[in-house]
Amino acid sequence: MVHEFSLRILPREAADNDRLKASVCRLKGLDPDHVTGVQLLKRSVDARQRTVMMQVQVRVFENEPVQSPQPETIHYEDVSQAPPVIVVGAGPAGLFAALRLIELHRRPIVVERGKAVSERKRDLAQAVRRQQIDEESNYCFGEGGAGAFSDGKLYTRSKKRGNVGRILRLFHQFGASDNILLDAHPHIGTDKLPGIIANMRQQILDCGGEVHFQTRMTDILLRDGRCVGIRCQGGEEFRGPVILATGHSARDVYELMHRLQMPLEAKGFAMGVRLEHPQALIDRLMYHSPQGRGEFLPAAEYSFVEQVDGRGVYSFCMCPGGLVVPAGNENGALVVNGMSPSNRGTKWANSGMVVEIRPEDLPRYSGFVREVMPSGNDAHSMPVFRQMLQLQQALEIHTYRQVAQGLKAPAQRMADFVQGRASESLPSSSYLPGLVASPLHEWLPDEIRRRLQQGFRLFDRNIKGFLTNEAQLIACETRTSSPLRMLRDPGQMNLQGIRGLYPCGEGAGYAGGIVSSAIDGELCAERCAQEA
Ligand SMILES: Cc1cc2nc3c(=O)[nH]c(=O)nc-3n(C[C@H](O)[C@H](O)[C@H](O)COP(=O)(O)OP(=O)(O)OC[C@H]3O[C@@H](n4cnc5c(N)ncnc54)[C@H](O)[C@@H]3O)c2cc1C
Incomplete structure (x- = not known):
């Protein structure tokens, strides 16, 4: 017989096939001698409660030969003569x-x-x-x-x-x-x-x-x-x-x-910073354990979203065990983003922390854009989608100018940023080109700065200890999605x-x-x- 079960088990019980089989047999009252194989179909970590569990879906073969799953493959044919x-x-x-x-x-x-x-x-x-x-x-x-x-x-x-x-x-x-x-x-x-x-x-x-x-x-x-x-x-x-x-x-x-x-039509997008914590700290917070993730859990992830003054503030593209990288395509402007190796094995966790920006918000950013790009085109004579692009570019240029040393990025400790205090030193970072301490609270556009500050306080209410000076903000994150749409x-x-x-x-x-x-x-x- 072939059964499929959904189970909640401890991470160590899902760690390998023998343990998984033992747990399935115990929970479902099956005789291990009659179970010829157990296949894992789906798994996810459930860290909502104090005891972290794995939610798994399994296929169990009882008294019959195991059939290996055959993922569908697509066969591609020769198209050299096709249109x-x-x-x-x-x-x-x-x-x-x-x-x-x-x-x-x-x-x-x-x-x-x-x-x-x-x-x-x-x-x-x-x-x-x-x-x-x-x-x-x-x-x-x-x-x-x-x-x-x-x-x-x-x-x-x-x-x-x-x-x-x-x-x-x-x-x-x-x-x-x-x-x-x-x-x-x-x-x-x-x-x-x-x-x-x-x-x-x-x-x-x-x-x-x-x-x-x-x-x-x-x-x-x-x-x-x-x-x-x-x-x-x-x-x-x-x-x-x-x-x-x-x-x-x-x-x-x-x-x-x-x-x-x-x-072309303007659309909303989001901009902000990359936030980098020690991964061990995120593991402790998300898995509710001073021991961190232990032997059987993956590097912990998080996801936050709040509304501040009518705009979303949220974490974006979180990279557990990852690296912050210089992700722009122009010199004289600075953009960062994050990536992780397959084992998510570095000492750091990073994510974009961004504030939603809608086309109707443009007037509130116009002073900032003029200051950064005084010779830019007059916003009033520009279509809205170009103004959105210009705002994105202005933050990238402005960020670059804070340090103006190639790809070195301005950074500030997280609690210092929220409290409006300059950081005298910075924690270690995965960002290879190097960081320079900079008062982001003074130079980020006000609309972004205050929403991030408030957003971080709210995130910390959900996960106590998230707002910490062990973490740092690295500027800036602007390429979250396109600020415009090509109409179809x-x-x-x-x-x-x-x-x-x-x-x-x-x-x-x-x-x-x-x-x-x-x-x-x-x-x-x-x-x-x-x-x-
Ligand atoms: C560092 C980093 C990490 C990311 N991590 C994730 C992640 O973990 N998960 C996720 O879902 N998304 C992630 N993203 C976002 C994701 O990469 C994009 O959403 C996705 O790549 C968009 O796909 P696309 O094909 O539409 O465009 P792109 O991936 O941007 O591809 C566009 C391509 O067009 C080429 N091109 C541009 N102009 C021209 C031209 N004039 N002529 C010829 N070629 C041209 C470019 O060189 C490029 O190769 C990440 C992005 C970055 C930068």
């Missing part, structure tokens, strides 16, 4: 679009401004040594997109958008570990992602698709209200319908679309009024994160294949 579709950008949206196109018998031609993922890795290391970013090869640009060097968290709040399970199975098919199919909060890790991304590219090439690196799209070719291809910086042209998956850091693409009078025809995936052009993923304003961008990529590919 071409241009995919601009090799981030999650672009790569998943390209793979889906192959399934639908179209030939993807992927055009990517950055380099292949392995070369990109070298450029990231070089950037830290030189304190200078390569503006075409960095944490935002290059094969794998912004998700390539990340924690690789694969969960999304927007499950209604599409088939999350399919995206996880594809990551698994291209080399991610079995854990991503089991964990409630799956993640891959920055050490494993590059290999998976390279496997995806190889699949595209093996099927007769093309991948062009260091090839930046500079123009979109239109004829009679239809997109017929793109032109790139060297003058080369690629002809066919276009899936535009350029991410939210390609400001030049937004400018190009504005010049071409394409429909209602119910369709093409750009409003233009056939053959499919804005896609995070840059288009329809996704946030790896999984939802991948889903959006697949949906655009499906619609494009119907028409191409």
Whole structure:
């Protein structure tokens, strides 16, 4: 007989298959001699109560041979003679679009401004040594997109958008570990992602698709209200319908679309700082134990959200056992973000701590923007989406100017920030380019500063000890999602009024994160294949 059970067991009981079998038999009154195997189907940590438990779903084989699960695999066929579709950008949206196109018998031609993922890795290391970013090869640009060097968290709040399970199975098919199919909060890790991304590219090439690196799209070719291809910086042209998956850091693409009078619309996003704690402290707080996580629990996660003065203040993209990294794509401006290796094994926990910003908030930030960018365009003559972009850029430039030493970032202890006191020293940090103590409470825009201060007090009410001087704020976090949207025809995936052009993923304003961008990529590919 085959049974499926949901169980709450102690972490050590879920630690390996023998212990799991013993717990299942004890709890379900089964004779271990008759149980031929137990398969773990799902697991999650439940740390809400003082005793931390694991919630597991298992399949139990009693008096019958164990059948190994066979995850569905997709077979990709040769498409070298199929009609071409241009995919601009090799981030999650672009790569998943390209793979889906192959399934639908179209030939993807992927055009990517950055380099292949392995070369990109070298450029990231070089950037830290030189304190200078390569503006075409960095944490935002290059094969794998912004998700390539990340924690690789694969969960999304927007499950209604599409088939999350399919995206996880594809990551698994291209080399991610079995854990991503089991964990409630799956993640891959920055050490494993590059290999998976390279496997995806190889699949595209093996099927007769093309991948062009260091090839930046500079123009979109239109004829009679239809997109017929793109032109790139060297003058080369690629002809066919276009899936535009350029991410939210390609400001030049937004400018190009504005010049071409394409429909763009401002949308809300969020900005703030990265907060870094010692992971051991987060383990103690979240697992309610002075001993921390012990032998059987993973590095603890947290998630906070509060409203302060009518705007959300929340933690974003938490990286347990992770690193804070310089994640901008321009010199003279500073942006940080976080990533984790697959074992989430560093001494630090970090997350974005951000404040929601809506287009109607712009007037309250206008003084700040003018101060930072006095020669910038007059806000009144600018469309709202450009003002949002300008605000984002202003905070990045302003942050850079606080230290003005390459990629060194300004930082302040957390309790000092809340109490409006300068930090005389800083705790150790994972941020390799280096930190410089700076009074963030004095120079962050008021709308962000006071909401973060109040947000941190509220978070500390939920988790006592979270607000501490053992933690520090590292500035600034601005690339949470796109501050604008490329409008699509209602119910369709093409750009409003233009056939053959499919804005896609995070840059288009329809996704946030790896999984939802991948889903959006697949949906655009499906619609494009119907028409191409
Ligand atoms: C450090 C870091 C950590 C992150 N961690 C996570 C995480 O753990 N989980 C999660 O869900 N999300 C994470 N994110 C966010 C996630 O990476 C993005 O949501 C996701 O990558 C968006 O996918 P995309 O394909 O839409 O765009 P991108 O990933 O931004 O890809 C766009 C691609 O287009 C290319 N491009 C841009 N302009 C042009 C042009 N003109 N011509 C040709 N190519 C162009 C870029 O080089 C880039 O490769 C992280 C982001 C960063 C920076």
